[in-house]
Amino acid sequence: MNGSESDDQRWADMLRRLADFDRRLQGGFAPAAEERDQRLLERTRAWAVAPEAEQPDGWLEVLAFNLGGETYAVASEHVALVMPLSQYTPLPGTPPYVLGIVNVRGRIVSVLDLRVLFELPNEGLSDKNFLAILQGPEMEFGLLIDRVLGIRHIHRDALQKQVANLTGIRSAYLLGVTAGQWTVLDGARLLDDPGMRVIVE
Amino acid sequence: MSLDRAALQQRLLEGFRAEARERLLVLADGLARWREAIADQASVESLFREVHSLKGASRSVGLSSIERICHAWESLLSAVRGGDLPLTPERVDICRQALAAVQMLNAGQPLDPDAQRQLIAQLEAASRGERVEPAPSVLDKASPVTESGIVRVPAKSLDALLFHGETLLQHKLEARALAQRLREHAQGFEIPRSRSLPGIHGWRQLREELEALPLASRDLLKGLFDYLDWGQAQLDRLHFQAINLEKASRQLAMGLSQLSDGHATEMLAVLLLPAGNLVEGIPAMAQDLASQAGKRVELRVNGTELQIDKRILDELRAPLTHLVRNAIDHGLESPSQREAVGKPPAGRVHIELVQESADRFSLCVRDDGCGLDIAVLKARALAMGLLTEDEAEALSEAEAYKLIFASGLSTSAMITELSGRGLGMPIVQEAIERIGGRIEVASLPGQGVDFRLDLPLSLSTFRAVIVRNAERIFAVPALAVERCLRLPPSAVRTLENRPSLVWEGQVLPVWPLADVLGLGRLAPDRDELTLLLLHVRGERFVLLVDELLGDQEITVKSLGLQLRRVRNLLGATVLGDGRLVPILHPVDLYRSALATDVSTLAHSSVERSAKRAQRLLIAEDSFTSRGLLKAILEAAGYQVATANDGLEAWNALKQEAFDLLVSDVEMPRMDGFALTDRVRADPELARLPVILVTALESAEDRARGLEAGANAYLVKSGFAQDSLLDTIRRLI
Structure with missing residues (x-):
């Protein structure tokens, strides 16, 4: 008799557990009500925390690109477009850093070689050629680049301004150098400087 | 009449x-x-x-x-x-x-x-x-007059329409070029089609006799025949399509042509504005200037009802302002001076516009001031080294007056705030010439200066002669080109190291265009010289070019915001095939030509016999690399031709003689290894030195290059001019 009693007991146990499974299945594995409330509360708290005040001026959005084995960047607000460059027309009588002109949607834009402008050794031949068009109210030109790395954000404070090897014309047009050895160009300066206007009488 | x-x-x-x-x-x-x-x-x-x-x-x-x-x-x-x-x-x-x-x-x-x-x-x-x-x-009783059909539009909004007209013209040129290319494409089919199979009768018989052949070869031959028939049909179909495309594109080009020409004519009518717009504000300015200078002026303006192209008026505004300023500042005397010589105290300045013919008008700016002093003009020119004493002596009156257009020459003793910097008149002349006009000056001492501008009423289309020189293409404004000449080299004589040419009884100086532009080029041997006779500001001179490509309508674009002014260039244009071509500035060319003292033409006959320049061929698909290589090698004194890939290089090698080949390894159609293989396999070229230049830096590639028969293998990343030039010098 004892045995049959414990059998009944076990049956009842099993049925209760089955009912429990059934309830959880019905509820789609939802957590228990208290547990749910607890979790929601945590989430609310997390979201309620005010985000740390970002300094909008602290970050600089730049277009980074490769040229002759070096990485350069220029504030993206000055870049009107980047396009592949298949051919340009050289002009006689221009300064050496002006490679020539291209036709960009019906407008003529000059093409510059930064390596010549910055008096850098012209090491290696470049194969991948793109043109980054820099545009200002009174000025427009294209920079010859090898490869576009993309849009990045750099912290202004991280720019190193005094670097020993930056002298002369190079330093005049630079914002600084990043920790990762990127040379950041001063787009506004390049576009505003009357010295960049070519007038050969 | x-x-x-x-x-x-x-x-x-x-x-x-x-x-x-x-x-x-x-x-x-x-x-x-x-x-x-x-x-x-x-x-x-x-x-x-x-x-x-x-x-x-x-x-x-x-x-x-x-x-x-x-x-x-x-x-x-x-x-x-x-x-x-x-x-x-x-x-x-x-x-x-x-x-x-x-x-x-x-x-x-x-x-x-x-x-x-x-x-x-x-x-x-x-x-x-x-x-x-x-x-x-x-x-x-009369019906009220209404201004129907007339709209007032701000002149500025016409600029957009003008720009569209220019774009339309560009499309017309492109459509024409496309039609021409399609025509050539269609004609290309005629060569394979006209080439008939040899022994056509034998083939027909063979087809009939197929049945008698053994089964295996019969099926094979049948397949071959079917393939040939199919190929022929495909060729016919493509040919037919090409002809249709050509026809369609020709019609499209014609339609665009009519549209563009019609639009240009209509725009011309719309753009006519009364000349009164031009003199707006000038009377007030004249009075201001006069009172600042302590003078009195009476300004008369006539002919403001004349209808003139807005674009001409826009260009004329600055020159006219300048001429009036000059007249008041330099021309007119002070009231007391005037009374002393018996003139009325108020000076007179007279602006007059007169229509001279159906398409031209004149603009005169006259003053009754002191006039130009020839002696002062000559003295200034002498002081600036523009003239020698003898030249100054021989100068006629009319020529002496022209001196005011020389840069840096101002007759005003005192540099005032208004004028007298000597920059104005050359700029006035430039502006007038840019719109196809002419400026003349006459003067009587003590009685004033008379500027007479002869101008077109509307800007017609700009035509240019397209020339090729030193592997570059340039457009020369047709207005400045008097003739195109083809003459034997003996027609050009060298006098005192100055090449010249006798044409219609006049001895004209000859300059190679490459020298004038500073392109540096070795004069190639040729049986015939292609020459352009230019006429600029009364001067005639001759330019030597490599080839004449034609004469056509063009649209003039500026060189962009950065290149404000480049010597010898007036702007650029886009040809129908999309090529961007610089437009040369005829007046600048003459000035630059006078400044060039070394002429390759003068020395070439001597050098040619002494030493033939060594010719190199560059095969490279990247245009920057190609340009750089070419520049390096040309600077070292070699004559350089270029090819865009291996196949092009191979064709060039078969057609012309070269002393050395510099080739990239990775190229479309035929790479550097394959090209080297071919060169070595060819009995004529087997001994041609080959230098491979590559971005591939592996021992395996180097081995492969040398195995193919290359004489040298240079890696681009460590590329230095010297190593390339050293290698070339070792090889040839």
Whole structure:
């Protein structure tokens, strides 16, 4: 008799557990009500925390690109477009850093070689050629680049301004150098400087 | 001639109608404000001026009916303006009647002669102060004149239309080039089609005899025949399609052509503005300048009703301002000086516009000041080294006056704030020449200077001669090109190291264009010289070019925002095939030519026999690398040709003789290894030195390159000019 009693007991146990499974299945594995409330509360708290005040001026959005084995960047607000460059027309009588002109949607834009402008050794031949068009109210030109790395954000404070090897014309047009050895160009300066206007009488 | 005059008369009449419309609008507005005889002095003044101008303009085109009404009307307004007569409602009313009559006449509606006589009589009576009964004239019955079909558009918005016109012209040129290429493409099919299979009869028999062959070869041959038939059919189909495409593109090009030309003609008509726009603000400026300089000036302006292309007017504004400034600042003397020589104290400056023919007009700026002093001009030119003493002696009066257009020469002893920096006149001349005009100056000492500008009424299309030189293409403005010549090399003689040419009895200097532009090129041997005879500012000279590619319409674009001014260049243009081509500046070319002292033409005959330049071929698909290599090698004195890939290089090698090949490894169609293989396998080229230049830096590749038979293998990343030049020098 004892045995049959414990059998009944076990049956009842099993049925209760089955009912429990059934309830959880019905509820789609939802957590228990208290547990749910607890979790929601945590989430609310997390979201309620005010985000740390970002300094909008602290970050600089730049277009980074490769040229002759070096990485350069220029504030993206000055870049009107980047396009592949298949051919340009050289002009006689221009300064050496002006490679020539291209036709960009019906407008003529000059093409510059930064390596010549910055008096850098012209090491290696470049194969991948793109043109980054820099545009200002009174000025427009294209920079010859090898490869576009993309849009990045750099912290202004991280720019190193005094670097020993930056002298002369190079330093005049630079914002600084990043920790990762990127040379950041001063787009506004390049576009505003009357010295960049070519007038050969 | 009579036709020309009729056309001129027609244009004048149209110009008058447009002007009268404007003036009548002003009059109508003014009169509308004269409510019940209340008018301020300024508005009476302005109405008087309008009526006066209208009278003058109608007289000049011979519309006497308008002139008579205006004459009587003017008398009435003059009396009111002078304060002799008060403005009464009757007098205002009669002014309204006069306006309505002139409006009708200007709109081309006939006016009853009696009504006109009555109106004139009334106007005259009113101007004498007599009281006039406003008669219920015929005018009231006339339908009110409305300005239908006329819209006023700000001149600025025409610029956008102009730009579209230019784009349309560009598309027309491109469509034409495309049609031409498709034609060549279609013609290309005729070569394989015209080449018939040899032994065609034998083949037919073979087809019939197929059945007799053993099964295996029969199926094979049948397959071959089927394939040939299929190929032939495909070729025919493609040929047919190519012909259709060519036809369609030709029609498209023709349609675009008509559209573009029609648009240009219409724009020309729309762009005509009265020359009055040009002198706007100049009278005020003249008075300001005169009072600043302590002088007195009387400015007269004539011919402002002339209709002129807006683009010409835009270009003329700065030169005209400058000429008037000069006249007041340098020309006119102070009142006391003038009285001392018996002139009236107020100096006179006269601006006059006159239509000279159906498509040209003249703009004169005259003053009655002290005139140009030839001795001072010559002395300045001598001091600046523009002339030698002997040249100055020999200079004629007219030539001496031209000196004012020389850069840096100012006759004003004192550099004032206004002018006298000596930069103005060359800029004026440039601006005038840019729009196809000419400037002349005449002067009588003590009696003033007379500038006469001869200008076109509208900007016609710009034509250019396209030339190839030192592997580059340039456009030369057709206006400056007098002739294109092809002559044997013996026609060019060298006198005192200056090459020259005798043409039509005149000895003309000859310069190679490459020298003038500083392109540096070794003169190639040739049987015939291609020469351009240019005529610039009265000077004739000859340029030697490599090849003449044709003459065509072009659109002139500036060199972009950065390149404000580049010597020898006027702008750039896009040819029909998309190529961007610089446009040369003829005046600059002459100046640069005079400055070049080394002529390759003069030395080439000597050098050619002494040492032939070594010719190199560069095969490279990247254009920057190609350009750099070419520049390095040319700077080292080699003659360089380029190819875009291996196959092109191979074709070049088979056609011309080269001393050495520099080739990239990775190239489309045929790579550097394959090219080297071919060169080594060819009996004629087997001994040609080959240098491979590559971005591939692996020992395996190097081995493969040398195995293919390359003489040297240079890696781009460690590329240095010296190593390449050293290698070349070792090899040849």
